Amino acid sequence: MNTISFLLLRLAIGASFFGHGLVRLPKLAAFSGGMVTTFKKSMLPELLVTPFSYALPVAEFLIGLLLLSGLFTKAAAIAGSVVMLVLIFGTCMIENWEALPSQLIHIAFLVTLLQFIQSNSWALME
Numbered sequence: 001m002n003t004i005s006f007l008l009l010r011l012a013i014g015a016s017f018f019g020h021g022l023v024r025l026p027k028l029a030a031f032s033g034g035m036v037t038t039f040k041k042s043m044l045p046e047l048l049v050t051p052f053s054y055a056l057p058v059a060e061f062l063i064g065l066l067l068l069s070g071l072f073t074k075a076a077a078i079a080g081s082v083v084m085l086v087l088i089f090g091t092c093m094i095e096n097w098e099a100l101p102s103q104l105i106h107i108a109f110l111v112t113l114l115q116f117i118q119s120n121s122w123a124l125m126e
Contacts (some may be wrong), residue, residue: 009109010073010120013106014065014068014076017061019064020064028054031057035052063076074114077111081111081114
C-alpha cells in the first residue's frame with residue numbers, strides 16, 4: 001500500500017471516530033442516558049453500561065484525533081479496534097443487526113491500518 005492510500009485510509013477512519021466523539025461530548029449525559037435505556041432489556045448490567053457510555057465519546061474523540069494527526073497511529077488503531085470489538089459485542093446483546101455492518105467496516109479499516117503501518121510516513125509519530 002502506498003503512503004497516499006494509507007494517509008487517506010487513516011484520515012477517513014480518524015474522521016469517523018473524531019466526528020462520533022465530537023458530536024457526543026457536548027451532550028454526554030443525554031448520550032449516556034440513551035445508551036443505558038437502549039441496553040435496559042439486554043443481559044448487560046447497567047453497572048457496566050453506564051461507565052462505558054460516558055467513556056465511549058471520549059475514547060472516540062481521542063482515537064480520532066490521534067489518527068487524524070498520525071500521532072501514535074499503531075496504538076490508536078489498536079485502541080480503536082478494542083472499542084469496536086466492545087461495540088460489536090454490545091450490538092449483538094441488543095440484537096441491533098443493522099448497526100453491525102458499520103462496526104465491521106470500522107474494524108476492517110483499523111486492521112488494514114495495522115497491516116500497512118510501515119506506510120505511515122505522513123504522520124507526526126508512528
